[in-house]
Amino acid sequence: MTSTQTASHPLGDTAIEIAKLNKWYGTFHVLRDIDLNVSRGERIVIAGPSGSGKSTLIRCINRLEEHQAGRIIVDGTELTNDLKNIDKVRSEVGMVFQHFNLFPHLTILENCTLAPIWVRKVPKKEAEETAMHFLEKVKIPEQANKFPGQLSGGQQQRVAIARSLCMRPRIMLFDEPTSALDPEMIKEVLDTMIELAEDGMTMLCVTHEMGFAQAVAHRVIFMDQGQIVEQNTPKEFFNNPKSERTKLFLSQILGH
Amino acid sequence: MSNPDPRSVAFVRKTMLPPEPPPARASGAVLWLRENLFSGPLNILLTLIGLGILWLIFSTLWPWLSNSVWNAESMADCRKIIAAAHGPDASGACFAIIKHRWNQFVFGFYPSDLYWRPVLAFGTLFLALAPVLFADSPKARRIVTGLAVALTFVISAVLGATVVELGGMAILMLAWVYLIETRTGPVVLASLIYPFFAVWLLWGGTIWEPAMALAGFVLGFVVWRALSAYGMFAFAAAVVVAAFWWLALSDIVSRGIATVLPMRLAPVSSDQFGGFVLSITIGVSGIALSLPLGVILALARRSDLPIIKIMAVIFIEFIRGVPLITLLFVASLLLNYFLPPGTNFDIILRVIIMVTLFASAYMAEVIRGGLAALPKGQYEAADALGLDYWKAQRLIILPQALKISIPGIVSTFIGMFKDTTLVVFVGLFDPLKAMSDTIRASFEWKGAYWEPYIFVGSIFFILCFGMSRYSMYLERRLKRDHR
Numbered sequence: 001m002t003s004t005q006t007a008s009h010p011l012g013d014t015a016i017e018i019a020k021l022n023k024w025y026g027t028f029h030v031l032r033d034i035d036l037n038v039s040r041g042e043r044i045v046i047a048g049p050s051g052s053g054k055s056t057l058i059r060c061i062n063r064l065e066e067h068q069a070g071r072i073i074v075d076g077t078e079l080t081n082d083l084k085n086i087d088k089v090r091s092e093v094g095m096v097f098q099h100f101n102l103f104p105h106l107t108i109l110e111n112c113t114l115a116p117i118w119v120r121k122v123p124k125k126e127a128e129e130t131a132m133h134f135l136e137k138v139k140i141p142e143q144a145n146k147f148p149g150q151l152s153g154g155q156q157q158r159v160a161i162a163r164s165l166c167m168r169p170r171i172m173l174f175d176e177p178t179s180a181l182d183p184e185m186i187k188e189v190l191d192t193m194i195e196l197a198e199d200g201m202t203m204l205c206v207t208h209e210m211g212f213a214q215a216v217a218h219r220v221i222f223m224d225q226g227q228i229v230e231q232n233t234p235k236e237f238f239n240n241p242k243s244e245r246t247k248l249f250l251s252q253i254l255g256h
Numbered sequence: 257m258s259n260p261d262p263r264s265v266a267f268v269r270k271t272m273l274p275p276e277p278p279p280a281r282a283s284g285a286v287l288w289l290r291e292n293l294f295s296g297p298l299n300i301l302l303t304l305i306g307l308g309i310l311w312l313i314f315s316t317l318w319p320w321l322s323n324s325v326w327n328a329e330s331m332a333d334c335r336k337i338i339a340a341a342h343g344p345d346a347s348g349a350c351f352a353i354i355k356h357r358w359n360q361f362v363f364g365f366y367p368s369d370l371y372w373r374p375v376l377a378f379g380t381l382f383l384a385l386a387p388v389l390f391a392d393s394p395k396a397r398r399i400v401t402g403l404a405v406a407l408t409f410v411i412s413a414v415l416g417a418t419v420v421e422l423g424g425m426a427i428l429m430l431a432w433v434y435l436i437e438t439r440t441g442p443v444v445l446a447s448l449i450y451p452f453f454a455v456w457l458l459w460g461g462t463i464w465e466p467a468m469a470l471a472g473f474v475l476g477f478v479v480w481r482a483l484s485a486y487g488m489f490a491f492a493a494a495v496v497v498a499a500f501w502w503l504a505l506s507d508i509v510s511r512g513i514a515t516v517l518p519m520r521l522a523p524v525s526s527d528q529f530g531g532f533v534l535s536i537t538i539g540v541s542g543i544a545l546s547l548p549l550g551v552i553l554a555l556a557r558r559s560d561l562p563i564i565k566i567m568a569v570i571f572i573e574f575i576r577g578v579p580l581i582t583l584l585f586v587a588s589l590l591l592n593y594f595l596p597p598g599t600n601f602d603i604i605l606r607v608i609i610m611v612t613l614f615a616s617a618y619m620a621e622v623i624r625g626g627l628a629a630l631p632k633g634q635y636e637a638a639d640a641l642g643l644d645y646w647k648a649q650r651l652i653i654l655p656q657a658l659k660i661s662i663p664g665i666v667s668t669f670i671g672m673f674k675d676t677t678l679v680v681f682v683g684l685f686d687p688l689k690a691m692s693d694t695i696r697a698s699f700e701w702k703g704a705y706w707e708p709y710i711f712v713g714s715i716f717f718i719l720c721f722g723m724s725r726y727s728m729y730l731e732r733r734l735k736r737d738h739r
Contacts, residue, residue, distance in 0.1 A: 064636055083644070091642030101637035105655050105736050114651060115641035147736050167641060 012040030015171055015202045016061060021070035023056060030056050032226040034070070040170075043203045045213040045234075048223035049249060054206045057223070058173045061204070062093045075170060091119050094164030098176040100156040102148035108135070108159050109144040112166045120167065127166070134162040138192050154185025158192050165196075172196065174205040210254060214238060222246050323348030326355055330700030353704045354711045357695045359415075361712065364530015364685045370460075370522060372417035374533045376425055377457040379408025381540065383432045384450035387443045389726070392733070401436060405429045451544070458529075458537060460521035464510035471509075472501045526604045530685030532715065537604065539673040542611040546672065547665070549612065550619025551658075555649060557624055568620070575617035581681050583610040588682035607679055615672040622668055626661035627653065659734045666727035670720045688712045 014037055021034040030053045038044060046054045059065040060072060063079050063086045072079045074089045103111050112131035116122040122130070135141045138158035140151075148156055157177055164172060174193065178186040190212050197203060197216045207213070213220050213234050220237040222230045222245075230237070230246045238254075241247045293303045323342050328334040334350035342348065354361065363371055382404035390397035408429065413422055436443050452466035476498030483490035514520070529537065556568035575583070587606040595601060630653060638648035658665070677686040685691050692708035695701055 062640055064639060087642050087644055090640055093640075095637075095640040097633060097637065097640075099631075099633050101631075101633035103634065103637070103652055103656075105659065105734075115643060118647050118651060119642045149736060163641075 014038070015040045015042070015075060016204075017071070017073040018061075019071045021057075021060065021067055021072060023053075023060065023065065023067045023069075030226050031060070031067070034226075034228060036221070036228070038171075038202065038204065040202055041200050042218050043197050043201075043216055044205065044219050044221060045217040046204065046206045046221045046223060047208065047210070047213065047249070047253075048229075052223040053226040054223045055175050058095075058175060058204050058206055061171075061173060062090050062095055064095075087119075091115075091167060092169055093171045093173060094167060094169035095173045096157070096160050096164055096175065096177045098179050100148070100153070100160045100180075102156055102160055102163070104148050107145050107147055108140075108151070111148065111159060112163045115163070116166050131162070131166050134165045135159070137165070137195070138162045152185060153181045154188045157181065157185075157189045161189075161192055161196070171202045171204070174203065174207065176206050176208070178207065178209055208253065210238070222249065224249075320347050320349050324351050325349070326351050328352035329356070331703050332700070349707055349710075350704055351707055351711070353695065353701050353707050357701070360531060360695060361687055361691055361708070362532050364534055364691065365528045366524060366530070366533060367522070367528065369416065370524065371415040372412040372421055372425070373457045373460070373521070373524075375408055375412050375415065377454045378536065379404045380429065380432070380450065381454065383429065383436065384447040387436050387440070388447060397436070401433050405433060451541075456521065458524070458533075459526075460523040462510065462514040463519040463521075464513045465506075468506035468510040469502065472498045472506060475501050526602050527684075529604060531687045531691050534604070534679070534684060535673070535676045535687055536719075538608055538611055538676045538679065541608045542615055542672050542676070543669050545608075545612040546615035546619050546668070549616035550623055550665075550668075551654065553616060553620035554623035554627060557620060558627055572617045572620050575613055576621070580611070580614050580675055580678055583614055584678060584682045586610070603682070603684065607682065607684065611672060611676065614675075615668055618668045618671070619665065622661050622664035623657060625664065626657035626659075629660050630656055659731075662727050662731050662734075666723055670723055673720060673723075674716060687715070 016036070016038040018034055018036040021031055021036075022029070023031040034057060036057075046057065048054045056065055060067050060079075061074060067079075075092055077085050077089050079086065079089060102108075103114070106114065109128060109131055112135065113124065113127040116127040116130060117124055132141055132144065135144055138161055140155055140158055140162075143151060143155060143159070148159065151159065161177075177193070178189050181189060186209070190209060193203075193205070193212070194216055203216075205212075205217075217234050219231055220234050221228055222237070222243075224245050230241065230243045232242075237246075238250065241250055294300050319342075323338050323346055325334045325337050325348060328337060328350065329352075331350060331353075334348070334352055338346055338348040338350075359368065359371070363374060366374060382400055386397045386400045386404075390400065409422065409426060412425060417425070432446060435446060449470065452470045456463050456466045476494040479497045480490050480494035483493055486493075553568050553572060556564045557572065559565045559568070584607060587610040588603060591601070591606060634652055634656065635648070638652040643651065677688040680686045680688075680690040685694065688709070692712065695708065696704060
């Protein structure tokens with residue numbers, strides 16, 4: 001991670017607006033009064049100890065989790081129980097999972113063309129061209145006709161990124177994309193994500209890769225116990241953390 | 257290493273070891289025997305006991321089988337032949353009954369000059385299935401279709417089909433095979449039309465009756481496509497239109513066309529069905545209908561919509577909790593009380609409906625197991641890509657869940673096929689009990705107990721074993737995990 005991307009990207013209008021978001025699992029209060037505005041082109045890294053609600057937060061943004069109170073507006077569409085709105089938001093927001101979640105019964109190419117063909121109604125040939133374009137971008141076009149089970153973890157995760165990109169999303173969510181990978185493979189996935197960042201994609205990324213946060217993020221958000229404890233530019237966040245909880249977290253994660 | 261000092265821990269590999277072939281596995285018959293059968297005192301003892309039991313079974317059965325008689329006119333004849341050949345006390349099987357009454361075992365009371373019709377229906381079943389069953393193995397497909405065409409033709413000829421009938425069959429089947437080999441699109445249509453064609457062949461009458469039943473489906477489909485923008489409403493409208501067509505119009509229309517252009521085959525009534533024709537008719541219909549119904553029930557049971565879920569649970573638990581015979585009795589006796597007097601609701605159709613409902617309840621639970629086995633991530637990935645419920649089910653979830661469920665699904669198929677012999681309780685002539693009893697009731701075959709059971713059992717075994725082998729082939733073909 002030698003890239004020295006500076007956090008001086010010109011930011012556009014609001015892409016995601018989250019206000020007074022609250023969520024409970026049963027009686028457990030996972031997210032408490034979350035307020036967050038994301039501008040178009042902004043890159044946010046969300047960090048925090050496990051169980052702090054960071055994954056839940058980004059899963060609320062494409063309604064994989066339902067929220068009980070507060071508002072989430074993605075690209076001008078508010079997430080409610082309206083299924084049409086949910087499908088609209090989901091087709092605009094790409095998501096990359098910790099465990100890749102590729103479809104094992106389809107080839108790499110079919111994984112990438114399925115949603116464009118069936119959701120966007122793109123002709124098959126065009127969808128395949130788009131898919132090959134993005135597979136080249138993540139540097140595995142030669143694997144297009146293999147099945148996910150034949151690929152390494154890092155390759156699978158890059159396919160998962162390509163699969164999301166094929167839908168031409170305006171926002172990308174990453175839910176611990178490198179946590180299930182070997183150290184050697186983490187780099188290849190992070191490099192792909194850095195390239196994506198350089199293209200100006202709006203990104204929300206839950207990760208423990210602090211090097212990535214320093215290199216790419218405009219803003220680092222630290223969460224604990226379902227709340228945003230601290231947010232700042234990466235430079236300030238790492239060099240000059242304000243809250244005690246953040247200092248403790250950083251000393252544990254960077255101290256070894 | 258140049259430095260043999262044992263205290264030195266520093267080590268740098270200079271050359272990488274080349275890969276070597278694995279050691280040849282020690283083999284040989286004697287080694288295998290020693291490892292598997294005679295590895296210790298207990299194993300030696302068990303092996304000897306096992307061999308003893310095998311010998312006991314074999315030595316009892318062998319004389320009976322080896323003395324068997326295949327050419328005789330009656331049971332008494334059989335006994336005479338055996339006594340003459342092997343002495344007065346020798347016992348022997350009299351498989352002559354099978355040879356003598358073969359047609360009855362297979363066709364029941366189906367008119368003998370029309371035997372070619374069920375044969376053709378069975379043969380074309382493979383033409384309808386081959387493009388689906390062997391989708392990416394043209395070689396297997398060609399073997400199956402070739403065998404089906406050749407056997408159908410030869411058997412029909414042997415059973416006395418006329419030249420005109422044989423000519424028609426040949427043209428139909430060869431055209432179909434040509435279609436299978438050249439066009440993939442229309443072949444699916446041909447397979448969808450097949451059930452209606454088979455009904456016409458088996459029961460006869462005018463072709464317009466099944467054709468108009470098919471027209472109802474087409475009509476429903478057209479309505480559904482035309483209104484598909486309206487979601488569930490389109491589906492409801494399609495069902496209503498199709499039902500209206502079937503109940504009010506199809507009869508009139510089919511009779512109308514039939515007066516102009518009859519296209520009739522000699523009608524055969526349901527009580528003339530029997531033997532394997534009956535079993536296979538019920539079995540194949542039940543298999544074909546219970547799978548889609550089972551899928552719908554399984555999805556309903558996992559649905560988030562409480563009413564649909566409760567209805568599915570009640571249906572599945574009720575049907576599974578009741579013996580099949582009860583349902584068959586309901587079909588044959590109780591239903592008459594509820595239907596308007598004079599309704600002619602075909603008994604085989606009623607039995608098919610009950611058998612289908614019964615099998616679909618089991619099928620639903622098998623498929624639910626497959627659905628539950630899929631990781632949650634698959635559902636989430638499909639959701640995150642913006643696929644709606646039906647698309648996610650059809651493209652992502654069901655292909656994987658059904659693949660996982662193949663062994664259970666085929667078990668249910670096999671169980672259902674064997675259960676078709678239970679139709680004896682509602683007065684239909686199943687091959688195992690009713691047909692053998694009927695044959696035994698004639699004077700010359702009194703006393704032939706084992707032979708019909710062994711014969712019918714073997715045919716069932718062959719058919720079920722075939723299904724089982726196919727399912728293993730399918731599992732291998734769909735294997736994608738590359739572990």
